[in-house]
Every structure is written in structure tokens, then in C-alpha cells.
Amino acid sequence: MKRGKNNLTLSLCVGALAAAAIAVCSWPSRAQTTSNVMFFKNATILTVTKGTIQRGSILVRDGRIAAVGANVQAPSDATVVDATGMFIMPGIIDCHSHIAIEGGVNEGSVSVSSMANILDVLNPEDIDIYRDLAGGVTSANILHGSANAIGGQTVVIKLRWGQPADKLVFEGALPGIKFALGENPKRSNSTILPGQVRRYPATRMGVEDVIRQAFTQAVAYKKQWDDYNRRKSAGDANLIPPRRDLTLDPLVEVLEGKRYVHSHCYVADEILMLIRVANEFGFKVRTFQHVLEGYKVAKEIAAHGAGASTFSDWWSYKMEAFDAIPYNAAIMTQKGVIVSINSDDAEEAQHLNQEAAKSMRYGGMSHDDALKMVTINPAIQLGIEKRVGSIEVGKDADLAIYNHDPLSVFAVVQKTVIDGKIYFDRDKDIAGRPALAKEKQALLDKERQAGGGGAGRGGRSGGRGPGSEIQDREE
Amino acid sequence: MKKILKTLSYSMIAIAVAAAFSLVPAAQAQQSYAITGAKVYPISGPPIEGATVVIHGGKITAVGKGAAIPSGAKVIDAKGLEVYPGMFNAVTEIGMNEVGAVEATVDTAELGEYNPQLVAATAVNPASAHIPVTRAEGITHVIAAPGLGGRGGGGSVITGQASLFNLAGWTMDEMQVKRSAAMVVNWPVLPGGGGGGRGGGGGRGAAAGGAPSRADYDRRIAELTEWFERARHYASAMQANKYSVERDLKLEALVSVVKGDLPLFVVANQANQISEAVAYCDKQKLKMILATGTAAGEVKVLLKEKNVPVILRPTLTLLRGEDEPYDSNLTLPGQLSAMGIKVAFGSYGNEFARRLAQQAGVAVAFGMSHDDALKALTINPAEMFGVGKELGTIETGKIANLIVTNGDPMELSTEVRYLFINGQLTSTDNKHKQLYEEYRKRP
Numbered sequence: 001m002k003r004g005k006n007n008l009t010l011s012l013c014v015g016a017l018a019a020a021a022i023a024v025c026s027w028p029s030r031a032q033t034t035s036n037v038m039f040f041k042n043a044t045i046l047t048v049t050k051g052t053i054q055r056g057s058i059l060v061r062d063g064r065i066a067a068v069g070a071n072v073q074a075p076s077d078a079t080v081v082d083a084t085g086m087f088i089m090p091g092i093i094d095c096h097s098h099i100a101i102e103g104g105v106n107e108g109s110v111s112v113s114s115m116a117n118i119l120d121v122l123n124p125e126d127i128d129i130y131r132d133l134a135g136g137v138t139s140a141n142i143l144h145g146s147a148n149a150i151g152g153q154t155v156v157i158k159l160r161w162g163q164p165a166d167k168l169v170f171e172g173a174l175p176g177i178k179f180a181l182g183e184n185p186k187r188s189n190s191t192i193l194p195g196q197v198r199r200y201p202a203t204r205m206g207v208e209d210v211i212r213q214a215f216t217q218a219v220a221y222k223k224q225w226d227d228y229n230r231r232k233s234a235g236d237a238n239l240i241p242p243r244r245d246l247t248l249d250p251l252v253e254v255l256e257g258k259r260y261v262h263s264h265c266y267v268a269d270e271i272l273m274l275i276r277v278a279n280e281f282g283f284k285v286r287t288f289q290h291v292l293e294g295y296k297v298a299k300e301i302a303a304h305g306a307g308a309s310t311f312s313d314w315w316s317y318k319m320e321a322f323d324a325i326p327y328n329a330a331i332m333t334q335k336g337v338i339v340s341i342n343s344d345d346a347e348e349a350q351h352l353n354q355e356a357a358k359s360m361r362y363g364g365m366s367h368d369d370a371l372k373m374v375t376i377n378p379a380i381q382l383g384i385e386k387r388v389g390s391i392e393v394g395k396d397a398d399l400a401i402y403n404h405d406p407l408s409v410f411a412v413v414q415k416t417v418i419d420g421k422i423y424f425d426r427d428k429d430i431a432g433r434p435a436l437a438k439e440k441q442a443l444l445d446k447e448r449q450a451g452g453g454g455a456g457r458g459g460r461s462g463g464r465g466p467g468s469e470i471q472d473r474e475e
Numbered sequence: 476m477k478k479i480l481k482t483l484s485y486s487m488i489a490i491a492v493a494a495a496f497s498l499v500p501a502a503q504a505q506q507s508y509a510i511t512g513a514k515v516y517p518i519s520g521p522p523i524e525g526a527t528v529v530i531h532g533g534k535i536t537a538v539g540k541g542a543a544i545p546s547g548a549k550v551i552d553a554k555g556l557e558v559y560p561g562m563f564n565a566v567t568e569i570g571m572n573e574v575g576a577v578e579a580t581v582d583t584a585e586l587g588e589y590n591p592q593l594v595a596a597t598a599v600n601p602a603s604a605h606i607p608v609t610r611a612e613g614i615t616h617v618i619a620a621p622g623l624g625g626r627g628g629g630g631s632v633i634t635g636q637a638s639l640f641n642l643a644g645w646t647m648d649e650m651q652v653k654r655s656a657a658m659v660v661n662w663p664v665l666p667g668g669g670g671g672g673r674g675g676g677g678g679r680g681a682a683a684g685g686a687p688s689r690a691d692y693d694r695r696i697a698e699l700t701e702w703f704e705r706a707r708h709y710a711s712a713m714q715a716n717k718y719s720v721e722r723d724l725k726l727e728a729l730v731s732v733v734k735g736d737l738p739l740f741v742v743a744n745q746a747n748q749i750s751e752a753v754a755y756c757d758k759q760k761l762k763m764i765l766a767t768g769t770a771a772g773e774v775k776v777l778l779k780e781k782n783v784p785v786i787l788r789p790t791l792t793l794l795r796g797e798d799e800p801y802d803s804n805l806t807l808p809g810q811l812s813a814m815g816i817k818v819a820f821g822s823y824g825n826e827f828a829r830r831l832a833q834q835a836g837v838a839v840a841f842g843m844s845h846d847d848a849l850k851a852l853t854i855n856p857a858e859m860f861g862v863g864k865e866l867g868t869i870e871t872g873k874i875a876n877l878i879v880t881n882g883d884p885m886e887l888s889t890e891v892r893y894l895f896i897n898g899q900l901t902s903t904d905n906k907h908k909q910l911y912e913e914y915r916k917r918p
Contacts, residue, residue: 318576327911347793409836
């Protein structure tokens with residue numbers, strides 16, 4: 001087994017980005033896998049990149065897909081999962097999520113909060129991780145809110161429920177940074193308390209200015225470091241290094257292509273604004289997020305080479321969402337943009353398959369293209385497409401198993417698999433409920449005996465209704 | 476003779492005036508239709524293959540195989556298609572709330588705690604962009620309710636009357652089916668309800684900013700009782716001698732509630748609130764419709780026993796508690812309907828009004844019977860709001876609100892091919908389709 005794994009790792013390292021390769025090679029052992037050989041048999045397999053296989057099977061070895069096809073046989077040491085009548089698709093990838101974040105998602109005090117990092121506040125005990133797993137999600141891009149023109153540093157995770165925070169991180173995935181344009185960074189919809197001073201910017205002009213000012217500083221800062229490093233490597237011994245700036249460091253990484261820009265946006269003109277600013281400073285916008293008017297400027301988005309990660313059918317909750325149309329994904333796809341459907345919400349993430357399916361009706365997208373919008377397309381947008389996003393030999397065994405075609409409203413996730421390990425199993429979940437209820441009751445009784453008021457927990461702070469964009473208008 | 480001529484000329488003037496003001500909908504109502512060859516789901520009975528539905532004068536006049544097609548009827552060949560009653564979104568803010576974050580476009584919540592005299596229909600803009608967008612999904616009629624929880628306004632208890640209307644027409648007068656369809660009450664919050672953080676709604680009645688107290692609750696209930704008592708006195712005084720009673724618009728609005736004619740639309744999200752509200756309405760002999768979420772599951776035996784119908788909060792909503800099974804919202808419709816509790820779906824806000832059928836489809840995926848889900852989208856809410864004889868099924872004599880689809884309306888890829896509202900073939904064109912057509916052609 002070891003040999004196979006090493007070969008695989010080696011081949012993955014070749015051709016990958018240098019930074020990514022280091023992390024991939026140090027892939028941790030999967031101690032918790034019940035067996036390192038799994039065999040999912042007799043399912044309809046939606047590979048996404050290589051068509052659909054009827055009555056096919058998937059062999060998983062050491063967390064990676066070792067074989068896929070109609071004629072694959074189970075080795076004697078495999079744990080066999082009978083998936084007769086089931087549909088297996090790649091695990092869903094959510095390109096915009098706020099799960100697994102401890103505390104609030106917005107550092108709203110400043111307009112440039114690039115010093116803040118999601119990595120520092122990953123909470124592996126957030127129940128939404130499990131609930132999104134139950135919706136077939138296996139990887140997610142975790143971002144700050146949208147209160148700042150330049151927001152915090154983002155991180156891609158795998159939904160390895162039960163593992164500590166550092167094991168959630170998607171090894172080798174390039175980190176990102178959240179930008180935000182429009183009503184949220186200009187604080188149009190937030191209540192100004194008595195005595196509170198409004199924060200700059202308050203207009204779209206100001207939002208552009210904040211970004212240009214920050215990158216002007218970043219360019220100067222980068223030059224200081226470049227000069228320092230050049231002189232140092234030339235042998236200049238008596239040098240004082242520039243003062244480190246934690247706000248500008250991530251922006252320098254953006255300029256160097258080492259950090260992806262994921263920008264929250266709504267209306268067409270602000271999308272063009274960011275493309276202009278990016279071109280001025282020589283960086284790329286990796287994805288436009290939400291991008292509800294992307295259909296108006298799809299040509300420009302495609303020309304910039306940015307991806308678009310949008311909602312299926314949200315509209316009208318604020319002024320900048322009033323021209324949102326459910327055909328957005330279809331038009332952008334037709335115009336050559338790589339499009340994904342994201343959740344922005346822990347509940348929405350539980351049915352991203354359905355949200356993707358809506359583009360078949362709005363804009364006549366094909367079944368395959370609809371499926372891509374929650375699998376390989378977000379993988380490409382996050383730069384993890386060599387590892388996940390399709391069912392192919394050599395890729396991570398991240399799978400979602402449904403009882404019907406996942407693009408049907410009647411489909412329910414039965415199992416979710418990450419790295420070849422079953423992280424969600426509907427039958428086990430249901431079977432375990434009486435025991436959990438009993439345990440909860442016992443704890444409540446104990447609390448009551450101890451004289452606790454038993455006010456009863458329940459609502460979590462920052463609770464979100466349907467669509468955090470709508471309830472909080474901040475994310 | 477002269478007199479006859481005079482009468483004739485008056486009536487001719489009347490006809491001319493009527494024609495001038497009837498505009499397109501009334502003119503179209505004269506058009507008869509026959510939808511032929513479709514699989515018809517009447518809801519009142521099993522599906523009929525290859526059936527004909529005849530529409531005349533805004534009503535369904537015949538349903539069945541080989542139903543006679545009246546002369547002059549426009550025939551719609553629907554072979555391979557399916558016909559369903561138009562769907563009923565049982566709670567919305569359509570027409571009252573155009574852009575959620577722009578206050579000037581939101582007319583949902585009035586100031587003051589007890590406003591039974593307010594009527595949603597007054598604030599419904601018939602030119603709202605939401606109307607054509609929503610009906611394109613096969614939703615032909617809706618309830619718009621004032622003062623739903625979590626949407627501004629000032630902690631109202633009685634927020635006003637919900638209105639039932641068709642999603643087509645030039646004015647609200649043409650659109651409305653029932654101007655006053657229910658009296659909306661945000662049930663006061665009790666201590667010890669748990670949760671509360673999620674989803675908004677029903678959280679009224681608590682002291683501003685503080686936790687709800689029993690004293691606050693009791694005070695609110697006493698106030699509510701006083702309103703109903705005064706309405707009863709007002710009704711009997713009016714009956715005794717209406718000329719001696721000073722008119723009171725608030726009490727007047729409550730009379731049909733205390734008579735048990737107008738249902739009380741109770742918004743309550745906690746099990747203890749629901750138990751109290753059910754007992755209260757039982758004692759006061761008020762007709763109750765419950766608008767709630769997963770708390771319904773905790774009191775389902777009571778709801779069944781007291782025959783209380785339930786309009787569920789959007790089921791595609793994050794759960795309140797961390798401990799609830801992940802699919803609590805999704806299995807709930809099936810659990811309730813399996814017990815015989817009448818269930819309907821609503822979108823509450825407008826952003827997701829078109830997800831109505833999706834909610835039902837997911838409920839089926841998680842155990843609701845397909846029949847029950849179709850009923851929840853059609854006849855159940857019609858019965859709740861007292862229009863079960865006018866809407867909700869495909870039966871002779873009912874208002875012809877129908878959809879012709881290419882498949883199961885709950886399925887995500889299904890398209891509405893023809894839409895009939897009030898017996899008129901109604902366009903499915905809307906702002907979204909127009910923007911799509913415009914921008915897909917951008918060179």
C-alpha cells in the first residue's frame with residue numbers, strides 16, 4: 001500500500017505549484033480510516049469530467065481513487081459499500097462559506113482588515129460542518145464577511161468532522177483574501193449608532209480608492225523588501241530589514257500570485273472597477289463572489305480570466321440585488337466564464353446540488369454543466385482541481401452518495417466520503433438519534449439536580465436565517 | 476315607450492362604461508379555453524390521463540375525458556403535459572416589500588401594538604416586479620401578511636389582516652380573492668422557550684432588549700383578551716342598536732374574529748407559546764392557523780387533537796438548536812401530514828417566494844407523501860383561508876387558476892408552459908426573463 005501511495009504523491013507533486021507540492025508531500029497518514037481499501041460498488045457514477053458510468057464501482061486505496069469503472073473488482077481486503085441503485089458524484093465544493101468560524105465573521109472596524117486570518121479562528125466543533133457534510137459538501141472556501149473593501153485572509157478546508165482545526169485545512173490549497181465591493185463595505189445597510197462616526201468609504205468611489213490606496217502602499221512596501229533582499233543577497237551585511245507590516249504582507253502575496261483574491265460584488269460597474277484596479281497593479285482577481293450582475297459583464301470577466309461564484313436564484317433583498325436573475329450562471333457559462341454556485345450560508349450549503357440543478361431550467365444548461373458548477377468548477381476556482389472536483393483515478397476519494405440523481409429535488413445524501421473515509425452516514429445518523437436524545441436528557445437532568453436554572457441553550461449568536469446575505473447583509 | 480328607451484339608453488351607457496373600464500383582463504375573461512390531452516392532477520381525486528379541462532367565464536366548467544369543448548373556445552393541445560391547480564404561497568410579503576433593504580419600498584410593519592384595522596391589500600403594489608417573477612413559477616395566488624416577525628416595525632401583537640389575491644390584474648380590486656383572509660397575531664413570547672435566536676418571527680411581546688418574563692407575557696395576554704372582549708361587546712351593541720354605538724374601526728375589524736369567521740393567523744416559534752395559543756383559541760372559540768417551524772413537531776399531538784392547521788416557516792432554513800437532528804426542518808412536513816395535520820408552505824419574505832415547490836419536493840424526499848405535498852401546495856392553504864370551495868383543486872365551478880407543466884411541479888427542472896389565472900391565459904414573462912433575453916444577446 002505504501003508504495004502505491006508514494007507513487008501517487010510523487011506524481012501529484014510533479015507539476016503542482018511549489019508551495020502546494022510541499023504540503024501535498026507531507027500529507028498526513030489517515031489513521032482513522034477503518035480500512036485503507038474501500039470499494040463502492042454497483043452505482044451510477046457521475047464522474048463529471050469523464051462521463052457517467054452505469055453500474056460502476058470505485059476502488060479507493062489510502063484515501064485516493066485507485067480505480068473507477070464498470071469492470072473494477074473488489075480486492076479481498078476491501079471494505080465493500082454496496083451502492084446499488086445509488087448515484088455517486090464528487091463531493092460538493094462550496095466556494096463561499098462562513099462555517100467553522102469561531103466568533104463573528106466581520107472585523108468591521110477598518111476598511112482594510114487583511115491582517116485578520118480565518119486560519120486563526122477555525123472552529124472544528126461548529127455543528128454546521130456536520131450539517132453541510134449531510135448535504136454532500138466535502139470542501140469549502142471559508143471567508144470573512146464583506147464589511148471591508150479589503151477583508152481578511154481565507155482558507156480552504158475539508159469538512160473532516162471530528163478532527164482538530166489544523167486537520168481541517170485543505171493541504172496545499174493556496175490561501176485567499178476576501179475583497180468586498182458595494183453596499184456592504186460602504187455600510188449602506190448598517191445602523192449608525194448615536195455618536196458613532198461613519199467609516200470611510202461610503203460610496204463606490206471610496207471603495208475603489210481604499211483598494212488603490214492599499215495596493216499603492218503594498219507596491220512601495222514590496223519594493224522595500226525587494227531592494228533589501230537584493231542587496232542582502234549581493235552580500236551587503238549592514239542592512240536593516242524593512243519594518244514588517246502584517247496588513248500589507250497578504251497584499252504583496254496577491255501581487256506575487258501567491259494568494260487568490262475572492263471578491264464579493266454585485267453590480268456590473270463595480271466588477272469592471274475591480275478589473276481595472278487589478279490590471280493597474282498587475283494582479284488577477286481569482287473569483288468574483290455572488291457577482292449577481294455578472295451576466296451583464298460576462299465578457300469582461302472571461303477576458304480577465306476570473307471565475308464567478310454565484311447564487312442560484314436569490315434576488316431583491318437589497319438594491320444591488322434587484323437586477324439579479326436566476327439565469328446569471330447560464331449566461332456567464334455561455335460567455336466562457338468558469339462558474340460555480342456557492343452557498344454563503346450553512347443551510348444553503350446543504351442543497352447546493354439542487355441550486356446547481358436550477359440552471360437547467362433557467363437558461364437550459366446541460367445536466368453535466370450544472371453538476372460541474374458544484375464540483376470541478378469551484379475546484380478550479382480554488383486551485384485544487386488536481387486533487388478534487390471529479391471522480392478520476394489519482395484524485396482524493398471525496399464522494400457524495402445519493403439515492404437519486406443528485407440534480408433531482410427528491411435526492412437525499414446517504415453517505416459523504418472524504419479521503420476515502422465515511423464522514424456522514426444517514427443510516428447511522430438516524431440510528432444514533434435515540435442514544436443522543438437519551439444522553440442529552442441525562443445531562444439536562446444532571447444540570448437540574450445541580451440546581452442550574454436550565455435556561456436551555458439553543459439559539460446561537462449570530463444566527464442566520466435563509467441566506468446570511470439577507471439576514472445579516474454583511475457576509 | 477319613452478321610458479323604455481330611456482332605460483335602454485342608460486343600460487347602453489352602463490355597458491359602454493363597463494367596457495371602457497374592464498381593460499384587458501375582463502375582456503379576456505370572455506375567452507373560453509379547452510386544455511386537451513393532458514394528464515390532469517385534480518388533487519380532489521386521482522390523476523386523469525388524456526383529459527380535457529374547460530375554462531369559461533373565469534371558472535372551470537368541465538374536467539374529464541371527452542369533456543365537450545364549447546364553440547369559440549381556444550384549444551390548447553397539452554398532449555404530453557400535465558395540469559395542476561395553481562400553487563398557493565400561503566405567506567408572503569408580495570407587493571408590500573419590493574427591495575428588502577430599502578425602507579421606502581417596504582410597507583410591511585406599522586407602528587403600534589394592536590392594529591387589527593390594517594389590511595395588507597392596501598399596501599400591495601399590483602405593479603410589483605415580484606408578481607410576474609413569482610407567477611412564472613406556477614404560483615397563481617398568495618397571501619400577503621403584515622408585520623411578520625423580524626422585519627422592522629414596532630413589536631406589534633395584532634399586526635393587521637392578511638389578504639389573499641391572484642398574481643395577475645391591473646389593480647388590487649381585480650386581483651383580490653379575499654381582502655381579509657386572516658388576522659395576524661405575533662404570539663407573545665414566554666420565558667423558557669429555548670432557542671429563539673434563529674429565523675426571527677414570533678419574537679414579539681418581549682420587553683425590548685430583555686429576556687421575556689412571565690409578567691410581560693401575562694400582561695400581553697390580558698390585553699389581547701380585553702381586545703376580544705371589547706369586540707364581542709361591540710358586536711352585540713351594534714346588533715342591538717347600531718345607531719347608538721360610536722363606530723370603532725379596530726373593534727369592527729375584530730368582530731369577524733370573535734365570531735369565529737376570520738381565522739387568527741398565529742405566529743409562534745416556541746412549543747410553549749403554541750400550547751398556550753392553542754388553549755387560548757380553544758377557550759375563546761377562535762379559528763386558528765398556526766405559522767411556525769420545528770416547534771410544531773414538539774406539540775404535534777396537541778395540534779392533531781385540536782385540528783390546528785400549520786403553515787410552516789421556510790423549511791430550507793438553518794435549524795435553531797445545535798442538538799436537533801440535521802433534517803428536522805425537512806422531515807417535519809411529512810411527520811405532521813402523516814398524522815392528518817393540515818400543512819401548507821410559505822416563503823414569508825419574497826426573496827425566496829419561488830422556492831415554494833422546492834420546499835415541497837424536499838419534504839417528499841424526506842418522507843412526505845407526494846399526494847400530501849401537492850395538497851400542501853394547493854388545497855390545504857385554500858381550506859385554511861376559507862376558500863376551499865373556490866380554489867385549490869381542478870373541479871367544476873372553481874376559479875380557473877391552473878398551471879400546465881412539462882412534469883412534476885416540484886421537480887427543479889420542470890417548466891410552467893401555460894399559466895391560467897382567473898380563467899385567463901397569463902404571461903410568464905417577467906423582469907428576469909427580459910434581462911436574460913437582453914443580456915444574452917450582448918455582443
